[in-house]
Amino acid sequence: MPLTVNGATVPLPDDPRVSLLDLLRDTLHLSGTKIGCNQGACGACTVLVDGERIVSCLALAVQYDGRAVTTIEGIADGETLHPLQAAFIEHDGFQCGYCTPGQICSAIGMAAELGRGMPSHVTGDLAATVVLDADELRERMSGNLCRCGAHNGIVAAILDVYGPAKVDQEVAA
Amino acid sequence: MTPFAFTRAAATDEALRLAAAPAARYLGGGTNLVDLMRETVERPATLVDVTALSTAIEPEDGGLRIGAGVRNAALAAHPAVRRDYPVLARALLAGASAQIRNMATVGGNLLQRTRCTYFYDVEGSRCNKRVPGAGCDARDGFNRIHAILGASQACVATHPSDMAVALAALDATVHCTTAQGTRTLPLVDLHRLPGDHPEIETVLEPGELITHVTLPALPDGTRSTYRKVRDRASYAFALVSVGAALRVEDGRIADVRLALGGVAHRPWRATQAEAALRGLPATRASFEAAAAAELAAAVPLRDNGFKIELARRTITAVLAELSGVDA
CATH class of the missing domain: 3.30.43.10 (Uridine Diphospho-n-acetylenolpyruvylglucosamine Reductase, domain 2)
Known part of the structure; x- marks a missing residue:
């Protein structure tokens, strides 16, 4: 099985030093995925691999042979935005926008983790079903930094799509 | 590169x-x-x-066998880990970010290297780990994050893993293989203290591969947890962390396993504190005395003396929490 990016088959780089991030941006010209710290600390380069979020800067592309990568360019349905993209616009979930693709890919991965029952550092009862409140969300999204400080809008946008309605109302209030 | x-x-x-x-x-x-x-x-x-090798988590001898290729996130989410080894689930969940936990493996986590900033600074700093014999700029430098236990003149770096601290407290065994055969090591013996050769961080031979880690069953009635103290609420390395498993019977400490992170070149099994605690009443005074016993050997550097008091308080608080004593 070859490496695919947003459904398209992609040849692996000849040079094993090429990161998945560099492959996306420099070879495939998918510049939606951003390069921030390039050391795994900021989350701007977050993409989904087989539905799981990773930081593409610390991923050697050759290690991802046979995997299905989804980037920010691959989450909309044609001209219809992904619900999370629409929510980020609705809630002003960004200022400069540089961290936004990583935030959105990360939140999609986070929702899948919640669906599988993954606990977090702030989960009180490791055996209980987790409800996504603002504390859980902030902990689960701590790998994505926003230097503009748009976090309130980011939290509101993600809760709008993945949180229980009552939590959303508390945040809105 | x-x-x-x-x-x-x-x-x-x-x-x-x-x-x-x-x-x-x-x-x-x-x-x-x-x-x-x-x-x-x-x-x-x-x-x-x-990463394609040994990716399974399986019950074994009443405990658990964890493949070295298991991802940190998968291990933290595993029902048996959450139910039987909360100290391990909580240590994993306290480490790194969700993205990195999806990538990082058990074997890689154990063999990750220190985050000492001087170790990383190839251009500007001396480091005995990078260049044996070059000297250590951390010892008299900005050393707020560095070791208070088991350090040497050559190196004051700490081991950065949370997971390894939990495994140390759980009496985990590391299974290794070479072309000559297989062997097992207590996890607490995998990493070395720096001594005169901080560039040699583990007892593994060149080419030796960690294949899996096994955990023994904890006795019924044991409670365990992990507490990590750091500069921000999430996604930061430990200043001090404590992994502990405790069993109290009739108000007395029947069994205790205690390990510290962020304080030494390896996950620090607190054997002095454990010895001081066994058989004592499960009281705050017992916990404080045990923490003091463990930290009697601590040596502060210029910037990290606060870690001694922080470790004392964190040990006490974790044991109080596990025993139900009012913190």
């Missing part, structure tokens, strides 16, 4: 054969090694991807 050859092992034998190449390194999730290679701290000639 220095050029290297990338290889992938489909079986343990193949991994051992590929790793016999000069300057070969095993590659897990890459979350530390790729960064170190980009900084040219690490310059392997060959990488051997071992």
Whole structure:
């Protein structure tokens, strides 16, 4: 099985030093995925691999042979935005926008983790079903930094799509 | 990044054969090694991807067998880990970010290297780990994050893993293999203290591969947890962390296993504190005395004296929490 990016088959780089991030941006010209710290600390380069979020800067592309990568360019349905993209616009979930693709890919991965029952550092009862409140969300999204400080809008946008309605109302209030 | 050859092992034998190449390194999730290679701290000639090997979590002898290729996130989410080894689930969940936990493997987590900033600073700093005999700029430098226990003149770095602290407290066993055969090590014996050779961080032989880790069952009635104190609420390395498992019977401490993170060159099993605690009443005074016993040997550097008091308080608070004593 070859490496695919947003459904398209992609040849692996000849040079094993090429990161998945560099492959996306420099070879495939998918510049939606951003390069921030390039050391795994900021989350701007977050993409989904087989539905799981990773930081593409610390991923050697050759290690991802046979995997299905989804980037920010691959989450909309044609001209219809992904619900999370629409929510980020609705809630002003960004200022400069540089961290936004990583935030959105990360939140999609986070929702899948919640669906599988993954606990977090702030989960009180490791055996209980987790409800996504603002504390859980902030902990689960701590790998994505926003230097503009748009976090309130980011939290509101993600809760709008993945949180229980009552939590959303508390945040809105 | 220095050029290297990338290889992938489909079986343990193949991994051992590929790793016999000069300057070969095993590659897990890459979350530390790729960064170190980009900084040219690490310059392997060959990488051997071992992430396809031993990815299972299985019950074994009443305990658990954890493949070295298991991702940190998968281990934290496993029902048996959450139910039977909360100290391990909580340590994993306190480490790194969700993205990195999805990438990082158990074997790679154990063999990750210190985050001492002088170790990373190839251009500007002396480091005995990078260049044996060069000197240590951390010892008299900015050393707020450095070791208070077991350090040497040559090195004051700490081991950065949370997971390894929990495994130390759980009496985990590390299973390794070479072309000559297999062996097992208590996890607490895997990592070395720095001494005169901080560049040698573990007792593993060149090319020796960690295949899996096993956990013994905890006795019924044991409670365990992990507490991590750091500069921000999430996604930061530990200043001090405590992993503990405690069993109290009739108000007395029947069994205790205690390990510290962020304080030494290896996960620090607090044997002095454990010895001081067994048989004592489970009271705050007992916990404070045990913490003081463990930390009697602590030596502060210029900037990290606060860690001694922080460790004392964190040990006490964790044991109080596990025993139900009012913190």
